[in-house]
Amino acid sequence: MPVPHPDPIWVTDNDTLATYCTQWLKLDAIALDTEFIRTDTFYPKPGLIQLGTGQEVFLLDPVTIDNWQPFAQLLNSEEVVKVLHACSEDIEVFHLLTGKKPAAMFDTQLAASYAGLGHSLGYQNLLKTLLDIDLPKDATRSDWLQRPLTDVQVSYATLDVVHLLEVYQLLKERLQPLPQWHWLLEDCANLSKGDLYPDPEEQWKEVKRAWQLRPKQLCVLKALAEYREREARRSNVPRNRVIPKGSLWPLARYMPDNARSLSAIQDMRHTVIRHYGEEILSLIKMASELPREQYPEPLPAPLPKSAKEHGKQVKQYTSEKAQELNISVELLMLNKLLSSLLRSRLEHGQFIVPEQARGWRREVFVEPMIEQLNQPEQ
Numbered sequence: 346m347p348v349p350h351p352d353p354i355w356v357t358d359n360d361t362l363a364t365y366c367t368q369w370l371k372l373d374a375i376a377l378d379t380e381f382i383r384t385d386t387f388y389p390k391p392g393l394i395q396l397g398t399g400q401e402v403f404l405l406d407p408v409t410i411d412n413w414q415p416f417a418q419l420l421n422s423e424e425v426v427k428v429l430h431a432c433s434e435d436i437e438v439f440h441l442l443t444g445k446k447p448a449a450m451f452d453t454q455l456a457a458s459y460a461g462l463g464h465s466l467g468y469q470n471l472l473k474t475l476l477d478i479d480l481p482k483d484a485t486r487s488d489w490l491q492r493p494l495t496d497v498q499v500s501y502a503t504l505d506v507v508h509l510l511e512v513y514q515l516l517k518e519r520l521q522p523l524p525q526w527h528w529l530l531e532d533c534a535n536l537s538k539g540d541l542y543p544d545p546e547e548q549w550k551e552v553k554r555a556w557q558l559r560p561k562q563l564c565v566l567k568a569l570a571e572y573r574e575r576e577a578r579r580s581n582v583p584r585n586r587v588i589p590k591g592s593l594w595p596l597a598r599y600m601p602d603n604a605r606s607l608s609a610i611q612d613m614r615h616t617v618i619r620h621y622g623e624e625i626l627s628l629i630k631m632a633s634e635l636p637r638e639q640y641p642e643p644l645p646a647p648l649p650k651s652a653k654e655h656g657k658q659v660k661q662y663t664s665e666k667a668q669e670l671n672i673s674v675e676l677l678m679l680n681k682l683l684s685s686l687l688r689s690r691l692e693h694g695q696f697i698v699p700e701q702a703r704g705w706r707r708e709v710f711v712e713p714m715i716e717q718l719n720q721p722e723q
Contacts, residue, residue: 353395353402353503359412362405366415372398374426375419376509377447379438380489380502387577387584391438392489397506404502407442408492417443428513430454430468437541446537453509455532456516459525464673472508475515480504525672528705535704545574550644552593560640561633566597567641568632569625576621587621589613600629645688652687655696659686662714670709677710686715695719 356362369375376397381389391407394416405416419425420439427447429435431454436446457466462474472478487498494502520526548570549555555566573588584590589612601607607622608615648656660683667674685699696718702711 350500350503350507351400351402353404353499355404355406357406357409359410362410362412363415365403366419369396369398369419370422370425372425374399374428374451374510374513376428376506376513377435378429378502378505378509379435380498381434381438382489385583387581388441389434389438390490391442393494393502394438394442395502395506397509399510402503402507404499408490413443417445420445420447423449425449426451426513428453428509430471430509430512431465432536436537440541448537450533450537451513451530452533452536453512453516455536456513456520456529458673458676459529460516460519461671461673464675468505471512475512476508478508524709525670528709531704542578543574545571548574549593549641552597554594555597556644556646558594558597560637560643561635562597562600563641563643564632564635564639565600565629566593568628569593569596572624572628586617588625589617592617596625596629600633602626602630648684648687648691652691655687655690656683658718659683659696659714662718663710666710666714677706679706682711686711 356365376395376399378395379391380393380395381391383389394405394407396403396405420427420443427450429447429450429452432447432450432452436450440446453471454466454468457471457474458464462471466474469480469482472480481501481504487495489498517526520529543551546567549563549567552566552570555563558566569588570593573584573593576587577584580587588596591612592610595611599606599610601610603626604618604622607613607618607626659678663674663678667677670677679701682699682701685701686696689695689697689699696715698707698711698715
């Protein structure tokens with residue numbers, strides 16, 4: 346049975362958008378979502394922006410609107426809370442259209458995690474948990490650039506924001522009296538301030554088994570990974586169209602110097618060689634001839650088995666702390682924090698506060714944990 350929802354109001358021209366943005370700037374909060382396509386491009390192709398006010402739902406059409414300055418002003422307002430769910434890709438779409446990221450942003454997926462409802466909870470499950478509403482997801486992968494959109498697409502898009510402000514209010518009521526409220530707002534602000542895309546010059550560090558390569562091979566890996574990232578953005582194609590991810594390490598390891606040896610590299614397709622082969626070979630030659638003083642610092646090897654016991658200590662403390670705070674373990678132990686902690690223990694004989702530990706996590710979690718774990722055993 347279809348879930349009831351109000352008929353959406355289409356916004357398809359610049360003047361109408363500007364008029365509504367003036368009205369929306371007077372609200373306390375708005376619900377936002379986006380639909381886009383990203384099958385053969387680096388950047389998303391915006392297909393639709395949904396905006397909910399609690400009483401009405403508006404569908405903003407990126408296919409016909411080309412002046413997003415009034416909407417940028419709305420996004421930039423600190424007075425209007427922008428409520429989204431799992432916002433990272435939405436932020437990317439907004440920035441692509443307006444050059445702005447949402448200020449005063451509230452992510453309901455993150456809030457649900459702070460409320461102890463589960464980590465990375467999908468919007469369907471969150472609506473079911475809080476409002477007992479079953480939301481269909483039968484248009485997720487459809488063509489959002491086609492016009493007109495189907496009735497199913499319009500219904501799906503509308504439902505994605507029609508209840509979002511209700512969810513926001515319920516989560517706010519749960520969390521606002523608690524310390525977690527301020528931690529959540531800090532994390533939401535960091536989401537909006539963070540970089541949209543990784544630093545091209547640092548991409549080589551993310552390649553699996555890079556630590557196994559010799560300095561000259563690391564020069565090649567660094568050059569190829571940086572070129573892959575920059576060229577994908579410049580040409581607006583997926584990274585794997587430029588150099589397949591699985592090819593980076595063997596290219597750096599074996600440093601092919603002709604088309605035949607290049608074609609023998611893992612995952613190197615004929616289309617890649619045809620479009621980028623000459624540039625790849627040129628980069629390999631150039632990087633392999635760099636002087637020693639330009640070699641990148643070797644990456645550390647994976648943690649040895651001896652770190653396992655210290656890892657158990659950290660994980661036990663993290664689990665107990667998460668239970669005490671009624672939040673998910675994942676909110677405390679962010680990516681790479683564990684490995685940084687364990688590496689400091691192995692290298693210095695005690696745990697040291699990692700650079701990644703900032704804000705409330707440093708004060709509430711990391712510093713007390715390190716103080717406890719560094720105490721000598723009785």
